[in-house]
Amino acid sequence: MASQPLGRRERNKQAKLERITAAASELFAQHGVDEVTTQQIADAADIGTGTLFLYAKTKGELLLLVQNTHYTAALERGQAAAVDATTALDGVMVLVEQITQCNRVQVDNGRTYLREIVFGDPSEPHHAEALSIVGRTEEVVAGILADKAHLSAVEASTLAGVVVAIMFLVLAASVNAELSIPELLASIRAQVAAILPR
Structure with a gap:
């Protein structure tokens, strides 16, 4: 049986997670984890910090x-x-x-x-x-x-x-x-x- 395609909400969640991962990966690689703030990651991922904390506390x-x-x-x-x-x-x-x-x-x-x-x-x-x-x-x-x-x-x-x-x-x-x-x-x-x- 074929898997069901993701709904819009799930696709949006996945897209945000991918943006967060990419932003954090780039910032951590450039500056090191200790020098990066969660606000910088949220800004780079184009989301609010509240949303960021839904994905990682x-x-x-x-x-x-x-x-x-x-x-x-x-x-x-x-x-x-x-x-x-x-x-x-x-x-x-x-x-x-x-x-x-x-x-x-x-x-x-x-x-x-x-x-x-x-x-x-x-x-x-x-x-x-x-x-x-x-x-x-x-x-x-x-x-x-x-x-x-x-x-x-x-x-x-x-x-x-x-x-x-x-x-x-x-x-x-x-x-x-x-x-x-x-x-x-x-x-x-x-x-x-x-x-x-x-």
């Missing part, structure tokens, strides 16, 4: 809205690229590289995004979506480990949680804020290599 939620879209795309790219890897470590690192590049487009935004995931309100819809993306990341890593390291589903799932924790900690840590992407990837690779079965 805080600036942190706006960042989650924007970054969730980018993170999902990076996860999909990494998953596709990992298919061609010959070892579990290489497969995991192909995925990690895509996520790291996404996270480091704007360093402060990437680090703030990870903090929002860990400390934000899980009842907020964009935060819940971010947690779902983290869960999907663990599932993809577990799939790589099960396939390329021939681990059981339980072992692969457990190790995947550790791999994702390593990646997030390296990317979020203040001490690593000035590191280049190759330096971050080298740190993550060394730690992941230490926990994978030989």
Whole structure:
């Protein structure tokens, strides 16, 4: 059965959400999340601030809205690229590289995004979506480990949680804020290599 086309109200809501996402994405990329106000985002999206808060209640939620879209795309790219890897470590690192590049487009935004995931309100819809993306990341890593390291589903799932924790900690840590992407990837690779079965 074909899905019903969206009504005018739903189309208007979707159009506003797209304008908000585009405006927040552009402003956050140019200035960083800490330097942008919700009023600037509302103005750029051509809506009132009251309307903006119907879609995201805080600036942190706006960042989650924007970054969730980018993170999902990076996860999909990494998953596709990992298919061609010959070892579990290489497969995991192909995925990690895509996520790291996404996270480091704007360093402060990437680090703030990870903090929002860990400390934000899980009842907020964009935060819940971010947690779902983290869960999907663990599932993809577990799939790589099960396939390329021939681990059981339980072992692969457990190790995947550790791999994702390593990646997030390296990317979020203040001490690593000035590191280049190759330096971050080298740190993550060394730690992941230490926990994978030989």
